[in-house]
Amino acid sequence: MGSEPIWRLLLCLAISGAAGTDPPTTAPTAERRWQPTDIVLDCFLVTENRHQGAFASSGDRERALLVLKQVPVQDDGSLEGITDFEGSTETKHDSPVIFEASVDLVQIPQAEALLHADCSGKAVTCEISQYFFKARQEATLEKAHWFISNMQVSRGGPGVSMVMKTLGDAETGAVWHPTLNLPLSPQGTVKTEVEFQVTSETQTLSHLLGSSVSLHCSFSMAPGLVLTAVEWRLQHKGSGQLIYSWKTGQGQAKRKGATLEPEQLLRAGNASLTLPNLALKDEGNYICQVSTPLYQAQQVMLLSILAPPKVQLNLENKDKLPSLICNIAGYYPLDVAVTWIREELGGIPAQVSGASFSNIRKSMTGTYSISSMVTAEPGPTGATYICQVTHVSLEEPLTVSMRVLPNTEQSGAFGVIFASIVFLSALLFLGLHRQQASSSRSIRTMRHSG
Ligand SMILES: *[C@@H]1O[C@H](CO)[C@@H](O)[C@H](O)[C@H]1NC(C)=O
Helix, strand or coil, rough: CCCCCHHHHHHHHHHHHHHHCCCCCCCCCCEEEEEEEEEEEEEEEEEECCCCCCCCCCCHHEEEEEEEEEEEEEEECCCCCCCCCCCCCCCCCCCCCEHHHHHHHCCCCCCHHHCCCCCCCCCCCEEECCCCCCCCCCCEEEEEEEEEEEECCCCCEEEEEEEEEECCCCCCCEEEECCCCCCCCCEEEEEEEEEEEEEEECEEEEEEECCCCCEEEEEEEEECCCEEEEEEEEEEEEEEEEEEEECEEEEECCCCCEECCHHHHHCCCCCCCEECCCCCCCCCCEEEEEEEECCCEEEEEEEEEEEECCCEEEECHHHHHHHHEEEEEEEECEEEEEEEEECCCCCCCEEECCCEEECCEEECCCCCCEEEECCCCCCCCCCCEEEEECCCCCCCCEEEEEEEECCCCCCCCCEEEEEEEEEEEEHHHHHCHHHHHCCCCCCCCCCCCE
């Protein structure tokens, strides 16, 4: 990425500068206003002929620029100094093809996320390809070309898919693009208008087992287009199923309790799906497909289900070998890490090695359970043992502790002073909302067969 457009760098500087020097006293009327802004994205143009081969090789992708023209974005002052994109009249042989897209006919609700992605350390991937119609349409008799561009903001950011139609007739003497077989504008760009777009707010979600989720999907279309169908599908481990279908005014849930609000759909272009009482079988990739008679576009989002473990610590005193058993129950997904810590009164806590593990047990609902054991060594004054469990569903590790006293009286009478369970449900809840941040944390996998 050596050739980052300079405007982008300037934009990030402008934003960080505005954030750094923003005393509220000097900006009492710092209200946000809508400012039309050009958004420039680095894209790939897929130039393979779909009718020739099943898969495009990397050789079939070339660099392209996509300029979303005059998109209204909220300006808090940071957009000042951002100049609009200007094409170059002298098109070099190897310069990327530039698509200009007018968004006057549709709304792009996630435009700001696309604009600010670079500055927030996220990346936007953008791919443009020719749009192929499902069936031969009257519109294809027009002297226009259609493209579809798919934009995704990394790290669970939003996704936008939009259909662009080329504008304008070829002037005599116009330069033609060598591979696209299209006339270029005097500025050397391909001028298009966005006629249809489908957006999702996020591409990855994690929710608790048993909770309900709203899967976001919205669309916007040019005047004259009508909505004909919305379909939600779930794809998981190679198999697909229909979850909800809405066709010309009729909604039908194929998954129990799935709802889509027709009012929201028709008035606000909101095709969000609500799923109550999440089970593990609800996990997978959800595809929201929106259709008009002419166009069809979709968004894909991955839903993960989480179940936090319940942790309990017990002392067992079998065979004159007292041991502590940490029971970790009802968690999902499988990966969990267990750490044992031993602390003598007034001493420093030390990690205990040599813990053993039970088999992993699977419950009817699909959640897992496991036990971890260590030998209890109270020492002369007694010791506190802590079982610490780390799991992707937890914002902080769960800890359970127990104090073990030395054997003073007859054999086998280990004294237990207290056992406390720190079950921070509030943190748990918080943890889910910050799930994306914590899911990248490395977690040791534990698969013991003994
Ligand atoms: C879309 O509809 C869902 C309910 O189906 C609602 O929860 C959500 O807030 C709506 N989104 C917007 C942006 O209106």
